[in-house]
Amino acid sequence: MPLVFVHGVANRRGETAEEQQVFDNRMMLIGEQFRNAAFAERVSATDGLRVFTPYWGDLGVKFARNLACLPQSDIQALSASQPQEAPLLEATAAILDADILQQAGVETAPLLTLARRRSLGAAVDLLFAGAATAPLPGILFDEATIKETMPEVAQFAEVTERYAAANPQPEWLKSVADDDAFLDRLIEEVTTFKSAGAPATGHAPSAEIQVLGIGDELKSFLGNAVGAVRKVVGAVTGVVTDVATKGAREGFIAVSGQVRPAASAFVGRFVGDVFTYMEHRQPIIDLVLADIEEAVAAKREGDKELYLVGHSFGGIILYDILTHFRPDLDCALYITVGSQVGLFAEIGRLADKKNIDAAFNVNAESVVPRPKKAERWLNIFDSTDFVGFGTRGVFSGVKDFRFETDALPLVSHSAYFDTPRFFARLRERVREAFESGTD
């Protein structure tokens, strides 16, 4: 059985078609990275893992004045007239720090600057954060083309992560002149790296299909991300002009001040969505359950295991489903990322409160067992994610793992799924979970 990914709080598709396209594309890329990286080894069906991404954001909190109470920073103001660029702005600003912003050339070649200053892996993180969030020009990417290209992007992300891990500072970084040349060379190197590692199949290749055109959708997709990131960094360096003259601490504070409104907006929506869920769980549960039922019905040979993955509050929604609303649901692997299940268990706000309280009341150190029908449970959090919690001391039958998003602490909560490293590490944890369990 396939995978159901439940997003967390503060996720909104947006009002305009452009914003919605950015959201949908991001979800699609996350889905493709589950298929092509994290769970590729577990599924043998010819069409791969089926991924479902129920959207419950419209059932979340509604603000009377659209969060007018938020102080605006200059960076957020940059996206005011182009709301579809807000996710890109936040994702890019999250990866920049005072040190990078002080580097010569960052304005015109941010990826190359980051690669040389920090590592190729850091530049790859920024590239794919941009790829996940940059609006796509409709003339180049219609719906069909996006759907065709996303698997290729996800596969490329997986190989690029391995290449960057093996080559943190390749020599060729010294010889490329700008971000466009950086991308060209990266594609070339990763393609060679992939071919070198491909096992010989011993079978004759099937007749090749040739395209009577010269477009390269992968390169166009990533090239769009390169251009988008460059534009954002150029704008960001424009407003954070005094970072270059400040020391590291002041510089950090300056950059943090610019991304603070995004963090405050998140807190506002987090609190709002939590209250909304606590008061009216059923509509959200029903919506998510509908996709889970579809996933269960999609069971077929080669894709028989149900994986439930919850980001942030999505983890809580899934916990409530597994323990209260559908305790009969067989789940091969339950994964919580940047989630608050442990916290909400301790404050008695999960739907299964009665059983949780009973488990806590056994003695001073007793813990709550993993949901009965969830065979394994992985919990992942970034130590700088202030709303990502562990489960140790609260639950048993679950393994906690730290994952460093390398994003600014105020916004690292949203950064997990924007980096290919996450899906690569997740693949390893999934493998271990099925080999040795999570007890």
Add this chain to the structure above:
Amino acid sequence: MALIWAEGFTGEKALAPLWRRHAVALARSQDRSLSPSDRGAAIVEAEDTKIIYDNTVAEAEAALAQTATREELRTHALVVGVGRYKNAGIKALTTSVHGAWAFADWMLRRFHHLNRPLGSVELILSPSDSLGDWKPSPEAAEKLGLTDGSSTTTLPVEAATFTNIKNAFNRWLKRAGTHLDNAAFFYFSGHGLWKSEPFLLPEDAQIAKRIEGFDNLIDVQQTQINMFNTQPSVQCFFIDACQEVISQLVENPTTRPPALVLWTPANAPVIPDRDAWRYEGAFPSRKAFGPADSAPFFTQELVACLERRGAAPAKIANAWRVTTSSLKEALEAAWRWREEADREAQGIKFSTAAPGSSSTTATLCHIQGSPEVIVEVRCHPATAMPRAKLFVESGGVRSPRPQPLPSPWYTTVTQGDCSAGAEFEASAALATTPENFEARPPVHPVQLMVQPRV
């Protein structure tokens, strides 16, 4: 030069062998591994054979013009296949050249028109290094005069650079234009692009980069528009190329299309009854494609439709004809049929365009024997489709749809009496009665009325 066949020019006057002799001598004259005297002899031979070839072509063109004055109509074809590109950033192709070979071969061997037979074939190719020169089928080779005892020799032709294509285009159009009611067929297969209109890439196409702009792209739409007052009245373009959008085109700052025409309007009156169509292997912003070892999917379906599947609904003078309209209808169904029948053809979509206006429906060719008919089967209500196991029966043979699908089913039958029906699993509780019909070309729609089973 690229004229490889002209009506009436056979034996010692066959054009293909004359061209071949010149091409071989020319290649020898450029071979620096030969001794100076051998190269010198080859240069002389190349010049002499060129003169012979050019003189024979001139004779052929005069003869074709004479044919026109006798009110005898002819069809003239120009076939272009590009698989080799000078620009390192443009991938080589083999399917496109296979397509050009297949179309040229079909024109020579199988093209059949009762009133407007084949008059000439001009061929320009840039095959990739892996393919080499064209080796025609035995039947085509015989027609071309290229058989040498029991074996067939290859035929090197001029490269498909922009200039060569333009020159060949001019010659072909003038040859075809000797009579108003002649027909001119232009076939192209190679890389293509699109930005509000399609552009074709010859061998020396240049794609814009930081240091240079576009060059040598062919503006095929404007070329066709410019032919509004150029004979002949029947002008068909068959274009097997992508129509994809690339970022370099989108970012290009020019306000006019970055492409060149092959023809500019003459000082002549508008042709009153003109039938000009462009049949394309891709939809705007989409791709065309094909197997590396054979013709692209559009060319395969085009030839099949011209040969047997594109007939107009009614016989005229006891003959089935393919018209510009019936071919359009047949191709629109053909890609749907092919996409379902062939996994590798997923994503194909053909299209047609009529530049300017088309005021008549010309006969392109006649079908020999009985035509095939594409049958479109659907259920009403459409909600029954995902559960319907459709079938057609023709000539006593039942052909089922491989699996139930929500979309209409396109399949082929021989023209004549047929039936179509659907079976349902018992759990569906649905039923329909088979529909008997006489399959009429090019596309015969069948709608099965589905009722709840009592």
